[in-house]
Amino acid sequence: MRLAFSIALRFLKSSKGQTALIVLGIAIGVSVQIFIGSLITGLQKSLVDKTVGSASQITVESVTEGDYIQDSADKMVAIQKSNPDEIINLMAVAQGPAILKTPDDSTTIILRGFDWEDAEGIYKIKERLTTGNLGNNRNDIIVGQDLAEKLNVAVGDTIEMITPTGMKDNFLVTGIFDLQIKSLNESWILTNLNTAQTFLETNEGVSRIEMQVNDVFGADLVALDVERALNDETLTVTNWKIENAALLSGLSGQTASSLMIQVFVMISVVLGIASVLAISVVQKSRQIGILKAMGMHNQRASLVFLFQGVLLGILGAIAGVGLGVGLSWSFATFVVNADGTSVVPLYIDWYFIGISAGIAILASTLASLIPAIRVSKLDPMEVIKNG
Structure with a gap:
C-alpha cells in the first residue's frame, strides 16, 4: 500500500499542470456548494428573523373571540413545564381595539399591555424606543412612530381613548417606538399590563399568551406539547408556521433549488475528475505496464489511482473551503444596503462546510474508480509491446 501511495504521489507531481487543474475543479465545486449553502441559509435566517424573530412564534388564545384567559399565571407555569428546553420569552398580553382621539384627529388603534421585562425578549421595546421612555405608571403609553407623525403626537402629550364598550380615559404619551414594520407602527399603542387590563375591563384576564422557541x-411540535399541557378546550394554540404558510413554501423552494444546484455541481466535478484520470491512465499506461510486468498485482495498481483520487479530493476540499468562506465573507461585506448593513448576513455553518468537504473527497475517490478498474484490466505485455 505504501508503494502504491508513493507511485500515486509521484504521478501527481510529474503532471503538475494536470494536478492543479483537477484540484481547481474540485475547489470550485466545493466553494460553490459552501457559498450557495451559506447564502441561502443566511437569507432564510434573515427572513425568519425579520418576520417571526421579533414576534410571537406560539400563541395561546381563547376559542371564543373577545373572551379573556383567566388565571394566566398558572397557565404560563404549565406552558413552561411542557417543554422547558425549548420555550423562551413567555409573556401575557391584554389587548383590544380602541378609538384614539386628539384635538386634530382620531383613528382606531390596538391597545396592547404587557409586562415590559417579559416583552423585552420578543419585541425588544427598549431598543426600539426613538424618543422618551417606557411608562410604568397608570395610563402611561408609548405610541408608534408612524401613528405619532400621522396624528402629530409627541412625548408629553395627553390623548383620549374610548373602547367599544364606552370606557373612556386620558393617557400620557411617555415614548415613541419604531418596530420597523409600518402596519404595527400605525396601529399599536403599548402600555403596561395593569393599565390595559383596567381600561379594557378584562377582570385581570389576558387576551393571549405569547412565546418564542429556541428552534x-x-x-409546531412545541405547540403540540403546549396544547397537551393546557388540556383546555376553551383555548386554542397556534404557531407561526400555520400563519406563514406562504413564507414556509418559499423557504422550502429555496432549499430545494440550493440542493439541486449543489448536486449538479458535484456531478460535473465527478465527471471531470473521472475523465482526466482516465486520460492519465492512457498517459501512464507504459509505466503501469512495466510495474505490472515486474510483479505489481492488479489490486495494487488500482490503488495507485484510488490514492490519486483521495489526494486530489483532500487538496481540492481544503482549497474549496478557503475559497467558499472567502466568497461568503466578501459577499456579506461588500454587498450592502444603503444604510451599510449586509443584504444577506454572513452565516458560516462549519458542520455544513465539513459535510461539503467530505462529499468532495468521497466524490473524487469514487471518480477514481473508473480509471482504477481500467488499470486492473491492462495487459502488461500488450502495453509494453505497443510502446
Whole structure:
C-alpha cells in the first residue's frame, strides 16, 4: 500500500499542470456548494428573523373571540413545564381595539399591555424606543412612530381613548417606538399590563399568551406539547408556521433549488475528475505496464489511482473551503444596503462546510474508480509491446 501511495504521489507531481487543474475543479465545486449553502441559509435566517424573530412564534388564545384567559399565571407555569428546553420569552398580553382621539384627529388603534421585562425578549421595546421612555405608571403609553407623525403626537402629550364598550380615559404619551414594520407602527399603542387590563375591563384576564422557541422551525411540535399541557378546550394554540404558510413554501423552494444546484455541481466535478484520470491512465499506461510486468498485482495498481483520487479530493476540499468562506465573507461585506448593513448576513455553518468537504473527497475517490478498474484490466505485455 505504501508503494502504491508513493507511485500515486509521484504521478501527481510529474503532471503538475494536470494536478492543479483537477484540484481547481474540485475547489470550485466545493466553494460553490459552501457559498450557495451559506447564502441561502443566511437569507432564510434573515427572513425568519425579520418576520417571526421579533414576534410571537406560539400563541395561546381563547376559542371564543373577545373572551379573556383567566388565571394566566398558572397557565404560563404549565406552558413552561411542557417543554422547558425549548420555550423562551413567555409573556401575557391584554389587548383590544380602541378609538384614539386628539384635538386634530382620531383613528382606531390596538391597545396592547404587557409586562415590559417579559416583552423585552420578543419585541425588544427598549431598543426600539426613538424618543422618551417606557411608562410604568397608570395610563402611561408609548405610541408608534408612524401613528405619532400621522396624528402629530409627541412625548408629553395627553390623548383620549374610548373602547367599544364606552370606557373612556386620558393617557400620557411617555415614548415613541419604531418596530420597523409600518402596519404595527400605525396601529399599536403599548402600555403596561395593569393599565390595559383596567381600561379594557378584562377582570385581570389576558387576551393571549405569547412565546418564542429556541428552534423556530420546531414551533409546531412545541405547540403540540403546549396544547397537551393546557388540556383546555376553551383555548386554542397556534404557531407561526400555520400563519406563514406562504413564507414556509418559499423557504422550502429555496432549499430545494440550493440542493439541486449543489448536486449538479458535484456531478460535473465527478465527471471531470473521472475523465482526466482516465486520460492519465492512457498517459501512464507504459509505466503501469512495466510495474505490472515486474510483479505489481492488479489490486495494487488500482490503488495507485484510488490514492490519486483521495489526494486530489483532500487538496481540492481544503482549497474549496478557503475559497467558499472567502466568497461568503466578501459577499456579506461588500454587498450592502444603503444604510451599510449586509443584504444577506454572513452565516458560516462549519458542520455544513465539513459535510461539503467530505462529499468532495468521497466524490473524487469514487471518480477514481473508473480509471482504477481500467488499470486492473491492462495487459502488461500488450502495453509494453505497443510502446
